[in-house]
Amino acid sequence: MTTSSTGPNVTGGTASATEAVPPASASLSRRGVLGLALGAGAAGLALGAGAGATAGVAVGRAREQDAAASVYDFFGAHQAGITTPVQDHLHFAAFDMMARTDRDDLVTLLQDWSYAAARMTQGLDVSATGAVGGSPEAPPDDTGEALGLAASGLTITFGFGPTLFENDGEDRYGLAAMRPAQLEKLPAFLGDDLDPAHSGGDLCIQACADDPQVAVHAIRNLSRIAFGRARLRWSQLGFGRTSRTTAAQSTPRNLFGFKDGTANVLATDQAALDDHVWVAASDEPAWMAGGSYLVARKIAMLIETWDRVRLSEQEAIIGRTKGAGAPLSGGDEFTEPDFHATGADGEPAIPVTSHMRLAHPELNDGNRILRRGYNFVDGNNELGRLDAGLFFLSYQRSPEQFVTLQRALSTDTMNEYIRHVGSGLWAIPSGAAPGSYVGAALFA
Template sequence: MAEGDAQAAGGSAGLSRRGLIGLALSSGVVGLAAGGAAGVAGGAAVARAEQGRGHEEPYAFFGPHQAGITTPVQDHLHFASFDMMPRTSREDLISLLQDWSYAASRMTQGLEVSATGAVGGDAQTPPDDTGEAMDLAVNGLTITFGFGPGLFENEDGDRYGLAGQRPAGLQRLPAFLGDDLDPESSQGDLCIQACADDPQVAVHAIRNLSRIAFGRARLRWSQLGFGRTSRTTSAQATPRNLFGYKDGTANILSDDTEALDDHVWVGASDEPDWLRGGSYLVARKIAMLIETWDRVRLVEQNEIIGRDKGAGAPLSGGDEFTEPDFHSTAFDENSHVRLAHSSMNDGIRILRRGYNYVDGNSALGRLDAGLFFLSYQRDPAQFVTLQRHLSTDLMNEYIRHIGSGIWAVPPGAEASSYVGAPLFR
């Protein structure tokens, strides 16, 4: 089926017809997954060389793992959590994932969400694409999907016949010391993480996927992020968070396949089998008490974090990447670096992918800002163990956890399929 035929068959929405996503993808997008340059050059894509910024080649949407996990961390984030609408069926859920996958597979290659896009369709009907990214390059866009606990079972019972496929670790996170969670900024049946080197590209992705979800899922909450607070490749410099400290020095990197297999990817021996090659995503919105922190003496800031603010080196000496010597008297036993370090947590590691956020000012005129923490791990118990160990962290005086969620992140989709397909087999 040609793309134009698929669009006509799908009705006015111009997206894949329910149940026919495989045909639409295999005929219209497989060439992109294989690196087809002609498709990337057309539609909404503008060569990033002409823009003078951004990653030069699109990241593949299809593959063994979803993009946006080990992908080099982009500069901007738009994260969105969705709830399925009441009285929706298993067929509605499958069709939504199909339509989302089709649109995401196009947008991540610099194309609009359908062949007719923002201006190529009937002028008497709403466009398929909102159009604000038409003149922008793809800017390294990645789109990552996750499934929350409520998708498998909630107060209405087993809505979609998935209770038997629920991963044992996919449970709402326990309460942690210092939690002050807003239920309106927590949880969700589904999540989408859109990352790009241009904020408008990331916002365009979430905006259009939200439109596609109409009638099947509704936006529960979302968060914009800027200024990555971690790195996933050795080529990236360690960024700084809003407290001014280098963040993510000891993060797992994309070329450390052994660490990824041990700590990030759900393994071949893990259950359930549909999640193998995937991961678990934890999101935590952490408000930073900026004005209070800014009045703390530099020497005390260093003691709280456990690193030198300028060089990023551990207080025991060396450079940023020197292993800390926790036997040194330079460290307070409750410094953040000491409590979070893998050597103090039975070797537990996670892959961090967080962002700074600023949501304006509070009613008291204070900066409403902080860290939107994102981590990927093979088992949610890794995060729970680390977070509990941080209960005595000196930094807790200057932060508040105000949002939280957990999702199972399926493996990447095959080129003729959609994200999450093995769950429904």
């Protein structure tokens, strides 16, 4: 990534190429309103048509169109990284605020993170002095492993967990009255085997990019900036997206070998986004308008067991063909499933306990969520088996949408081959306005 010493645009409008970069500073701390105005014309970057997104939501560039050159604006009505075309790599991190921190520490942390994220998403170092421009006698502002790398479609999305508002009855930051009523620890589900060390967190950051080093660089530097105010609780690397958010993206496959995300909510379906993903102005609390709720679930897949299951049984468990991804009732991948169709034996063509049938909106009162999951492989376990699976991410207007769907999957025959080992829920505030920072409405 590159550095710049250009001064800030403080008008709050769209920044020009010479005005787009935040000011040089020996310290990242910003108290009060930030002079942030990074726009789609950041210095030194040539943006292709459609690279930035109206209102900060990138919907037009598919991975096949030179992913390395993709640049998405940090600022906008919604945070990027939700409807943005799903990138190839993920670094997700959950943080806890440090003991004895106060409200001012939390606000300045969000300001500092916003400042750094606004730069990194444009392919820049976290500050103007960056990795090599500061004093040789002081640690550099940026760790430097992304020097020379493009933005690679980097998006950075921030969220607030239930414990940020109240933790063990303590209102640490004066936010308890502002907590959304639905923002609470998810209920227990059948088959949960959750590890507390890989669940929850006061804050979360989702960094997605088409270059894994760019995503890791983002989390590494944001963790560094948080020093003394927040500590990393747990994190997860992901590869090989398991969903799509644009029609231009092909449907990917999960580690069971099946296409995943065929019926996902797409960025171009504004009506579905308004109904199922974005918190409305009429919803409570008002500060969440334009935001969403993120559920993260680390799902271990019993790969070796699954690999010994015959093909016909695998397809019956999923409800789709393994090759084309078509519903077992017939047609192609995008044919609407016919849940009334029967096979030669008179039984339903799509088994009643298949994953696709149980999760389908037609049988769940139209309930839909936007998925952005990733495959993961964390080496092997003590038995010599792959420690692998799906890092499930979903965005929804209300956490109840996920709870309802997960309960509907209680009879899913796929449950024999998976274990839910990590979990978390976060409120995702709306996007930051130029001159402000993510989550500002919460502190207004």
